Amino acid sequence: MNETSAPEAPSGETQHRETQWPRWEVLKQDAPARPHQAVGSVHATDPEHALVTARTLFARRPSAVSMWVVPDHAILARTQEQDERGEPLPDTAEGEAQPYVVARKVNHKRSMTFVDVVGTVTATSPARALDLARATFPEPPALAWWVFPDAAVTRTDDTPETVESWFAPAKDKTYRQQSSYGVVGTHASERRGRRAAAPAGEQSGGEHD
Amino acid sequence: MIQDQILTETPEQIAAFEARIARGEKIEPGDWMPAEYRRQLIRMIGQHAHSEYVGMLPEGAWITRAPSLKRKMILIAKVQDEAGHGQYLYHAAETLGATREDMMDGLLTRRAKYSSIFNYPSLTWADVGMIGWLVDGAAIKNQTMLAGCSYGPYSRAMVRICSEETFHHKQGKEMILAYARGTATQRRMAQDALDRWWWPSLMMLGPHDADSTNSGVLTRWGVKLKSNDEVRQEFMDEHVPELLDAGLTIPDPDMIKDEAGHWRHGPIDWTEFWAVVKGERGLGAERLGARRAAHDDGAWVREAMEAHAARRVTAQAAD
Numbered sequence A: 001m002n003e004t005s006a007p008e009a010p011s012g013e014t015q016h017r018e019t020q021w022p023r024w025e026v027l028k029q030d031a032p033a034r035p036h037q038a039v040g041s042v043h044a045t046d047p048e049h050a051l052v053t054a055r056t057l058f059a060r061r062p063s064a065v066s067m068w069v070v071p072d073h074a075i076l077a078r079t080q081e082q083d084e085r086g087e088p089l090p091d092t093a094e095g096e097a098q099p100y101v102v103a104r105k106v107n108h109k110r111s112m113t114f115v116d117v118v119g120t121v122t123a124t125s126p127a128r129a130l131d132l133a134r135a136t137f138p139e140p141p142a143l144a145w146w147v148f149p150d151a152a153v154t155r156t157d158d159t160p161e162t163v164e165s166w167f168a169p170a171k172d173k174t175y176r177q178q179s180s181y182g183v184v185g186t187h188a189s190e191r192r193g194r195r196a197a198a199p200a201g202e203q204s205g206g207e208h209d
Numbered sequence B: 001m002i003q004d005q006i007l008t009e010t011p012e013q014i015a016a017f018e019a020r021i022a023r024g025e026k027i028e029p030g031d032w033m034p035a036e037y038r039r040q041l042i043r044m045i046g047q048h049a050h051s052e053y054v055g056m057l058p059e060g061a062w063i064t065r066a067p068s069l070k071r072k073m074i075l076i077a078k079v080q081d082e083a084g085h086g087q088y089l090y091h092a093a094e095t096l097g098a099t100r101e102d103m104m105d106g107l108l109t110r111r112a113k114y115s116s117i118f119n120y121p122s123l124t125w126a127d128v129g130m131i132g133w134l135v136d137g138a139a140i141k142n143q144t145m146l147a148g149c150s151y152g153p154y155s156r157a158m159v160r161i162c163s164e165e166t167f168h169h170k171q172g173k174e175m176i177l178a179y180a181r182g183t184a185t186q187r188r189m190a191q192d193a194l195d196r197w198w199w200p201s202l203m204m205l206g207p208h209d210a211d212s213t214n215s216g217v218l219t220r221w222g223v224k225l226k227s228n229d230e231v232r233q234e235f236m237d238e239h240v241p242e243l244l245d246a247g248l249t250i251p252d253p254d255m256i257k258d259e260a261g262h263w264r265h266g267p268i269d270w271t272e273f274w275a276v277v278k279g280e281r282g283l284g285a286e287r288l289g290a291r292r293a294a295h296d297d298g299a300w301v302r303e304a305m306e307a308h309a310a311r312r313v314t315a316q317a318a319d
Helices: A047-058 A080-085 A126-136 A160-167 B002-008 B011-022 B035-054 B056-060 B069-094 B100-108 B126-146 B152-180 B184-203 B215-220 B228-245 B270-277 B284-297 B299-318
Strands: A023-029 A037-043 A066-071 A076-079 A098-105 A116-123 A144-149
Touching: A023 A047, A037 A047, A037 A116, A037 B069, A037 B152, A047 A066, A047 B069, A076 A080, A076 A126, A098 A126, A116 A126, A126 A144, B035 B056, B035 B069, B035 B100, B035 B215, B035 B284, B056 B069, B056 B126, B056 B284, B069 B100, B069 B126, B069 B152, B100 B284, B126 B152, B126 B184, B126 B228, B152 B184, B184 B228, B184 B270, B284 B299
Parallel strands: none
Antiparallel strands: A023 A037, A023 A066, A076 A144, A098 A116, A098 A144
């Protein structure tokens, strides 16, 4: 697949990859009923390295039960704007029919994540997989699509022991959570309307330094 | 390449792009964008990423000297977050065609800038708290604005960063409030840290609007949704009353609260700011030296990883 098919890579820009490690897109699932969502990327030498790096980067805080990594060159990315502009799709070779994962973005809301996985289609090329994705998941209209071969995905093990050892430790690190500090000082809603500065109120949490 | 595109950009293309921004759409990788939008974003996001990266240094130095296990765990988590934030941002810049390798090279060779706030020394433990409260507090004001920006990957990185930076801000504020009502020595440390970090925190939000050279096009294309002075005013209005409540003294004899209820700072000494930016003052050389040493010291790890990957490929080929 050529450069223009790389996810989130601009068309027409030369990417000079000299010695840096390959780039992997990371998809994270927050709970069993939630979709895998594209959270960002890592550079790594192999899929296991990519998964370990992805966990360090994207699961420092709780709410992850599964992570996937996909080499960026395996992803066919397409936006609504590219469709409207009629930008040609990159040439993709026909091959054996295989399952492709489909992910899409459907709104412009402020978000931490890009595309969400919606399902799979079976196709003989990325371009055909994209066509099938459009037909299979027509509503709501997608602003951006990703399709990539299921075989290109490396996943964290979903056995309870692995999920526990990979993702549970973050749950005990409550000091990383802003919520564990409660309201520090005076809440802004109490401050509004006050004319003069007053002494600080009771603080939440003890001090043991 | 960028110059070539500028020559072929049509008014219709620019108008369609600006209409998308006006409709509140996010610009995504692959979408058409003016070359100048791409160039400015790469510059800005790269600079932002480098700031997160160098930002590990002033506080990282205090990890081994934290006064309690609790504070040490918090500080380790915070410094780890700064590394992560740098990574989120390098990712966002890569979607525009920059490479991580080239950006890192830009930082290490001084071709690229980072926020000069990190070239101030952190002299006492109280600085760790004051950096969290003021420096991260100022950064959050800026980042909250950028979370609404028109470029999708930058906006998403900012939403993620803001949610994590709120922890940084709160732990710093909690620490300083504790010291401000602690022993005489603790109160002195808190005041000393405020005296040194107050003005740099105001200045880190950038030059006054009248002197800001990059703002025009960034505002027009929905990257900067507020001006430097507007963000600085938000920072003042939140932090001044809280610092005063804590019984601390803000080192600005000319500061007033105006009739509309806004806290107004006195004149800012920008000569100091520019001296630090240019490296005439502050720890620029030390910070870059530390980054370069870390990069060089990590070379054997990178080589080992590559050797491992190469052997894996060879083993697979042999299967």
